[in-house]
Amino acid sequence: PVLTHLFNICLSTGVFPEKMKHARVSVLYKSGDRNIFSNYRPISILPVISKGLEKIIYQRVMSFCEKYSILSPHQFGFRRGMSTELALLTQKELILNSFEKKLLTLGVFIDYSKAFDRINHEVLYAKLRHYGFRGTPLDFLKSYLSQRKQSVVINDSQSSLLAITSGVPQGSILGPLLFNIYINDITSVSKYVDFIIYADDTSIFFHGNDLGKLADSANNILNDIFIWSTANYLMINTKKSKAVVFAPVQKAVCRGLDIYLGPEKIEVVKEVSSLGVIFNENLNWDEHVNKVTRNIARTCGALSKLRQILPANIKLLLYNTLFSSHINYCSLVWADTSKANRNKIFLLQKKAIRHIANVPYDAHTSHLFREYKILPIDHIHSFNLILKYKQSLLSNNACSLKLRNLR
Secondary structure, three states: OHHHHHHHHHHHHOOOOHHHHEEEEEEEEOOOOOOOHHHEEEEEEOOHHHHHHHHHHHHHHHHHHHHOOOOOOOEOOOOOOOOHHHHHHHHHHHHHHHHHOOOEEEEEEEEEEOHHHOOOHHHHHHHHHHOOOOHHHHHHHHHHHOOEEEEEEEOOEEOOOEEEOOOOOOOOOOHHHHHHHHHHHHHHHOOOOEEEEEOOEEEEEEEEOOHHHHHHHHHHHHHHHHHHHHHOOOEEOOOOOEEEEEOOOOOOOOOOOOEEEOOEEEEEEOEEEEOOEEEEOOOOOHHHHHHHHHHHHHHHHHHHHHOOOOOHHHHHHHHHHHHHHHHHOOOOOOOOOOHHHHHHHHHHHHHHHHHHHOOOOOOOOHHHHHHOOOOOHHHHHHHHHHHHHHHHHHHOOOOOOOHHHHO
């Protein structure tokens, strides 16, 4: 009753309590020299009670966005029924459709530096008004973002409070949705290209049959993207932004292109990591499978050392946590890779399952897959395809993906 009364007062007055705006920031060491600040990751901890109030507002703001179709269908991040896998499947389909038409696709993968921290509050308020937020709801969102403070906590020491003048709160429920609203109009820069947006990962795809004309057209639109980004106080990291020319295997492509984001040229490469999956110029997934096999081979090595130390159930837990997660992540995107690539993974699966069961290296594994309820890689792809199709039927997802591209 106390929280209900408090939340009702907040909602009716359009005021977010000041005490709920104080974040405690802990630092988590990543790697490298411990004396270099950039080798630490800040973790923002918000008051627990504030999360409950945020969830109520999130549901109302999202309901409003869905009712009036405010968010672009090109946005896949932090939305019900959307995922990184759906974003990448859509991205893959765009490229394959070009292959069918014997066209080239130029993909530009933009990296924004600390995008969530650079959100300009006044610009966000203007966009909220543009999308129809008025009165008390807008006042509440303004109150939610304004006069926020944070302090850094290391061991038993705590710094003084420092004002936060931009960005959305890290670790918040409402922050990612406000970020989506902030970047939503980037797709209005051009209607002649395809956007795939997941949070601050923005990919843009240009299609054509003449590489020179494609590059010229891309540079004109990318200049507009740069202008939009500058006007919205977002900084593009041109060192990390990349471009890839996607083409069928039989089509020779010259990579000597000059692609610019504003005044700076970005690198044209053979492959790029997009939301954790490596897309190469021919979409054969060789580089991605190599990355996956490197990761799961390390897990196999660990299981080998522990095969006679740990019980099978603990080793199985390690497999599901450290091995299975890699081969399941966005598996439908790269499921059409070559049989040789799939076999690399299958051999490591068999190796891992022998370590779990602690049987000889030449022992048969068919019964072990059944015993430990582990699906071979080909069955994983089939299972995930059926699951995705079922989900699309239940959600009536508007994004219709061709099943032949998921084989």
